[in-house]
Amino acid sequence: MSKYARESIIKGNQLLMPPGDAICYSGYREGQSPQTGDFPSYNEIHEDLLLLAPHWSYLRLYDCSQHALTVLKVIVENNLDFKVMLGVDLGAEMSNPNCPWGADYPDHVLQQNTQANEREIQRLVTLCNTYEDIVFAASIGNEASVEWNDHMVSVDRLVHYAKHVKQNIAQPVTFCENYVPWRDKLKPLVEVVDFISIHTYPVWEYHTIDSALDYTQLNYQSVEEVHPNMPIVITEAGWTTTSNGRGIEPWNASVQLQSEYCKQLAQWSKQENIMTFMFEAFDEPWKGSADAAEPEKHWGFFFVDRTPKPVMNGVFGG
Template structure:
């Protein structure tokens, strides 16, 4: 716990937030000011920390709303870096690019890292940490970036911004191969998804604990944050057994996880605030679309219904 306090981080209620609604998506139509304001007013009494995934128009709107409406949020801001190497292990139609595209991606990534630094410096009272990427080193990713490049980005941000720097990744690479990166970041950020690994709800919390403690045990002198942990509420069978997902199971996992991390003083971002229909395939039951604690129309699912109705 002392290491967290040295970084200026006090564990509290934390949530991944992406506000894209029906008909909106990154690179297309972005949520407007009033839409983001509606979201943040819905979340403000229940969560202190929000995680944002990229330095895009959406993030700038979120920071603008927090500033102008004087909302008490603290933000973990990420830069979404894209592929700098081909990954032939990617199990879906992705991960392989032309050399020209990879060169362009590298330039784009440097621009994103510089935007991350710029926003960190512009909003030092709101942004409490900076992440140089998301799931870019795991074996199945479609946007593979070598550890050496990620380390370069860590150094670049550390030299020009004051916030603690991290990298958000599935728990497994931290155990298997990211020792140099672990040494370079200020704290380690892991993702744990029992349902993606075919675990039943009865095994869920124990499995997430195992994921967390395996990384924390490997790096005893480095703080470990859970930057994603969640439970889907629908599946078309792609990667997740449909019988393993529903609102009741999400509620069970959410409540058990929050009870554990609060007891152990672990900062854990639940994934995620709202369902996002733009994600994944066009199939309505695609699991990528159904991780929200709220539906895309902002009505609460079972896990947070009592919380919202108490207002």
């Protein structure tokens, strides 16, 4: 049985894990994208993990693609000291009229997505069992229930996926989502998962650095108040360093603001013993629009060329 069996690492409302910093990791470089199936090579991922290893113990992966499989292989074959939260990339199983950029799909596409999701969930089970001493938790999806998303999955289906995964792996099971749905919509899912995983982005909600940490704390506490007996992890929090004004004012995105927010966030998380996955290890050029200043592309602690941003000086040991 996995050394991360849920019975041994969850006690009451606490997730009992060895101390260590946590970060989200997506290793796609220029010309690579999960959408096109152009994946980072073994050597590129090895290079990335060697950059991350001095600073972080926990990695969060978003799917069970070739990218994730290569990450797991690199960790095993190079004896790297990482523990991994493994996820799945769910496609839309229902249309969502609330999505600002459009999420209206024909029935045959939704059916295809549902079948693909079921295969992805099974890959999650397989990888959790194959790499049981590395994968410490499994997430059944990412931002698939929040009102604005373009890959909506019903709560009933999320409950179904969570139950299936729990029946077939030893590790604890979660779902990664914006803090808002956890307060009400996802209550049926709370009854099934082992811990709650929330996302909090003050800068997306028009906060400046002066109120950012307070707002993050309010986000966390608003979920904690509704579910006081559940462990809560922050699986995404960060600050973009560039913006073209799409959703974030350009003056509110910089390497200095990223460094300050993440410093405050890291200090508070350690003080309160909250596992917090910083978003994101590396800039992601494949995301968002073609505009180079698209804010989605610039959340990394390292630039896409793998040079460090100022956040790495002082906050995470240089």
